[in-house]
Amino acid sequence: MGVLDEAADILDHVADRIESHGWSLCPCGDKHGQARIDARVLDALRGDADLVRTAGAGVDG
Numbered sequence: 001m002g003v004l005d006e007a008a009d010i011l012d013h014v015a016d017r018i019e020s021h022g023w024s025l026c027p028c029g030d031k032h033g034q035a036r037i038d039a040r041v042l043d044a045l046r047g048d049a050d051l052v053r054t055a056g057a058g059v060d061g
Ligand SMILES: [Zn+2]
Pocket: 026, 027, 028, 029, 030, 032, 034
């Protein structure tokens, strides 16, 4: 398993935590739109994981 694969797994893992455990970027408890921001971060993390995997596949052949 390459370094890029591990990085992709970590990104996926964090995304899973945010999704299933309700992790938030802002733990202050006030409702000020952080759920919407968290959803975007979730998309970004999963997108990055895909990107890293694609890049890794290119490097490893
Ligand atoms: Zn807050």
